[in-house]
Amino acid sequence: MNCIKIFLLLCVSSCFGQQIVISSVDAGGATTFANNVRLVYSIGENTNREVSNGFHISEGFISARFKITLNPIVFLQGSLVNPETPGLMNDALRFNNYIPTTSPYPDNATVNASVFSVTGNNAIVDWVWVELRQENDNTNIIAATSALLQRDGDIVALDGSSALQLNAPPGNHYVVIKHRNHLGVMSSNPIALSRNATTIVNFTDSGFSTFGTNAQIQLPSTATALWAGNVNGDTVVQYSGTNPDLPNILAAVLNDSGNFLNFPTYTINGYNIHDVNMDGKTQYTGTEPDSPLILQNVLTHPGNFLNFSTYQIQEQLPEN
Ligand SMILES: [Ca+2]
Ligand SMILES: [Ca+2]
Ligand SMILES: [Ca+2]
Numbered sequence: 001m002n003c004i005k006i007f008l009l010l011c012v013s014s015c016f017g018q019q020i021v022i023s024s025v026d027a028g029g030a031t032t033f034a035n036n037v038r039l040v041y042s043i044g045e046n047t048n049r050e051v052s053n054g055f056h057i058s059e060g061f062i063s064a065r066f067k068i069t070l071n072p073i074v075f076l077q078g079s080l081v082n083p084e085t086p087g088l089m090n091d092a093l094r095f096n097n098y099i100p101t102t103s104p105y106p107d108n109a110t111v112n113a114s115v116f117s118v119t120g121n122n123a124i125v126d127w128v129w130v131e132l133r134q135e136n137d138n139t140n141i142i143a144a145t146s147a148l149l150q151r152d153g154d155i156v157a158l159d160g161s162s163a164l165q166l167n168a169p170p171g172n173h174y175v176v177i178k179h180r181n182h183l184g185v186m187s188s189n190p191i192a193l194s195r196n197a198t199t200i201v202n203f204t205d206s207g208f209s210t211f212g213t214n215a216q217i218q219l220p221s222t223a224t225a226l227w228a229g230n231v232n233g234d235t236v237v238q239y240s241g242t243n244p245d246l247p248n249i250l251a252a253v254l255n256d257s258g259n260f261l262n263f264p265t266y267t268i269n270g271y272n273i274h275d276v277n278m279d280g281k282t283q284y285t286g287t288e289p290d291s292p293l294i295l296q297n298v299l300t301h302p303g304n305f306l307n308f309s310t311y312q313i314q315e316q317l318p319e320n
Contacts (some may be wrong), residue, residue, distance in 0.1 A: 066169040068193040072130060073153040074177045074185070074203040075225035077217050078278040079125050081293065087221070088151040091123045092280045098271040103146035104180050105129040111148070115160030121152045124160055126278065131176035132168050135190040138211070138318045141176075143168040149179075153204050163198045170194045174211075175201045176317065181273050182226035183237060183315040186211040212316025214302050227313055229294035231274045235317070239298045241310035246291055249274045253284045 079089035093099045094116050101116075103109040104127055116124055128149045134140040143166040147155045155177070157164050172190035188209040193199050202208050203216065204223045210216060216224040229237040232248045239246055250264060252274045259266040265286035268274070274282045276290035283289045297313060298304060304311040 065167060067165050067195050068132070068168050068170055068173070068199075069163050069165050069195055069197070070175065070191075070193055070199045070201055071163055072147075072155040072175060072177055072201045072203065073205075074128070074149065074155060075153050075219075075223060076125065076149070076179055076182050076228065076278065077219075077225040077297075078182065078228035078276050078293065080219065080225060081228075081277040081279075085151075087223075088121060089125045089149075089153070090278065091125050091151050093126055093271060093278060094124050096269075096280045098280050099124065099126060100271060103127050105146045105178075107144070107146050109146035109158060111158045111160070115148065115158070118160055122150045122154070122161065125149045125151055126179070128155055129178040129184075130155060130164065130166065131178070132166055132193070133174035133176060133186070135172045135174070138174045138186070138190075142173065153202075168193070177203060177226070179226055181231050181276065182228050183215075183230055183235070183313065184317050185215045185226055186317055188212075210316065211318060215316035217297065218302075227297060229276050229297055229313075230315070231276065233273075235315035237294060237297055237313040238311070239295045239309050241312065245294055249276075249282065249290055250284045252282060 076089060079091075082090070084090055097116070099116055101111050101113050118124065126149055128147055129144065130147050131141050131144040134142050145164075145166055146158070147164050148158060148160055149155055150160075155164055156162060170193060172192050174187055174190050176184060176186040178184035185203055187201065187203075188211045191199060191201055203210065204225065206218060206222050206224050208224070210224075217227050218224055227237055229245055231245045232243070234243060236243060238244045252272065253259060253264060253266050253268060254262050256266060256268050258268070264284050266283070267286070267288070268282040269280060271280075272282045274290060276293050279288065281288055284291055295309065298309060298311045299307050301311060301313050
């Protein structure tokens with residue numbers, strides 16, 4: 001008899017396709033926050049072993065997401081050359097519609113072009129890269145993201161105005177800021193970060209302690225800024241010597257497809273890593289050249305006691 005029953009069952013299954021026995025399927029799915037932990041569970045899971053203890057927890061697809069909120073503040077030295085408004089970075093790249101809507105950094109984050117229509121103090125200067133590093137191992141990156149830099153130094157989320165959030169557990173983390181043609185910088189100490197409070201991490205304050213020695217340039221205004229001039233993708237700003245940045249600017253200018261007559265005074269317009277002073281123009285020599293700022297930085301660096309033009313300004317990050 002059992003064999004007949006199984007045979008009939010197979011017939012029914014094959015005739016009518018797959019059958020699903022429905023027993024207590026939760027059609028919901030929700031998210032909840034408690035103690036800075038975000039719990040997410042999906043819809044459609046079987047709920048017959050759910051428990052509830054502050055969180056709603058089921059045996060379905062659950063992910064716990066941690067977030068922290070922070071407001072880093074940083075200046076780029078290049079954007080402060082000949083400022084249109086004292087104390088604010090220039091936003092020539094934004095003004096000329098040169099900033100790409102896709103980030104130049106590894107996550108290839110994208111923004112709506114409308115974020116570049118904001119003017120004034122909160123106008124966008126450029127993309128930056130923000131990392132959080134582990135409290136007991138400052139070479140270990142636990143979270144990183146592209147973010148946007150405003151003229152007043154605020155680093156904000158991809159909508160151009162909201163506080164920056166990173167996927168990391170609340171706690172003490174080192175904060176690192178990097179920029180495509182400036183030297184990166186890190187807090188000298190882990191900083192307490194949480195989800196609900198927006199922690200200000202002000203790298204422009206000369207009293208703020210950074211990792212290493214002379215990690216930033218001290219400006220006449222007493223504010224501090226990231227060193228400009230690292231156009232060749234390494235971790236050093238150098239005018240002349242073993243791995244200088246200057247020849248890359250010359251090569252970019254000479255090799256530009258629009259420079260038919262190979263003038264060293266040719267200007268490349270647009271978003272370009274060789275544009276040291278961030279004015280939207282890349283020029284080696286001529287009326288608005290980018291190379292003098294590199295020489296100036298090298299010669300005036302506090303560590304260059306003998307004023308060598310071959311001095312190397314090393315990025316002060318612990319992986320060096
Ligand atoms: Ca702002
Ligand atoms: Ca370099
Ligand atoms: Ca320039």
